[in-house]
Amino acid sequence: MGGFTPRAAASLLLLLLLRSPSPSEPVAAAAAALRARRYDSIFGFGDSFTDTGNNPVVFAWYSVPNPVTRPPYGSTFFGHPTGRNCDGRLIIDFIAEGLGLPLVPPFLAHDGSFRRGANFAVGAATAIDAAFFHDGEPPGTDNKFPFNTSLGVQLQWFESLKPSLCATTQECKDFFGRSLFFLGELGFNDYSFSMNKGKNVQQLRSLVPHVIRTISMAIERLIKHGATSLLVSGMVPAGCDPPILTFFPSADPASYEPRTGCLKGMNELSTYHNSMLQESLDKIRSKHLDVEIGYADFFSPVMEMVKSPAKFGFEEDALTVCCGGPGRYHFSGVVVCGDPGSTTCKDPSARLFWDGAHLTEAANRYIADGWLRSISSPATATN
């Protein structure tokens, strides 16, 4: 992909982002148990797929221009930019609504109570600590991505908030026992930052165990703090991602899936990540029988929408983004959504992708509906 301009990096890290076998018995049981729960709060972690407004704060710390603070972000639902990488609501917003809870406030930007939850997710966050990607240099040096916002840092933020929510072990057990811990997508940025540094798909695959180990350790740490309900997202099909398709095209037609136009190798990376994540969740479940851990399949619903856009009311070319600059996918590393030269499609609800990696509110709603079916069913919930 040649030199990676800061601009292209900024739009790529707007990336924030498999298909699982049918649920095994323990998974089905865990889903059923989650379903019977009522929640008082949600604590969110992840990247731009989950960030409800932290990234403008972080990007300001590092003085990086941030397209998501400009229109048309937020135009479909909020009527103004909120820091979400979307025209409207994210999956975590629909989950909160579905559970009858307030939208989860961004930890770094919200000046109020976090008793109904807090969202620590940040756009461009990685699972693995940032220094790993800087060859030992401290994160943030020269405004280098990724910033100091990894999953481990988000956990530290959670731990700094905790004393304001509960004091004794029992109090924390009670409080977090009524919380849903939402681990949104993580991994996509770990892999894309590595791609930016010239790593090939084989080398990305060798990073998967490290990413999964990092996520698993975070889950164990949350369980120690008293988490008993977790929903853990897998990865989207990275090979269908418009920025990946734009920055890393292949000259060999055989690299693309004929039906979808997605890159096979990158989709296989997502599948590999997701199956390793599910194996790891199985292990954690078997160690903590009183903890319910749901796996949220992000890969299959996106694949479904890419394969059959019409079924979802989407226009034919599912890989074309709604808001962006010139280019085969209407995505450009030079003119990004919100730039003066960018254009926005007439009807975002007729598109799968919003500005590049990120999905439209319409797509998020569909995905959240599926995830909600696995965690909540207020009609049958016991109180």
Ligand SMILES: *[C@@H]1O[C@H](CO)[C@@H](O)[C@H](O)[C@H]1NC(C)=O
């Ligand atoms: C990263 O953030 C964490 C949590 O705020 C902080 O403890 C740590 O010192 C930061 N690291 C760097 C290198 O800035």
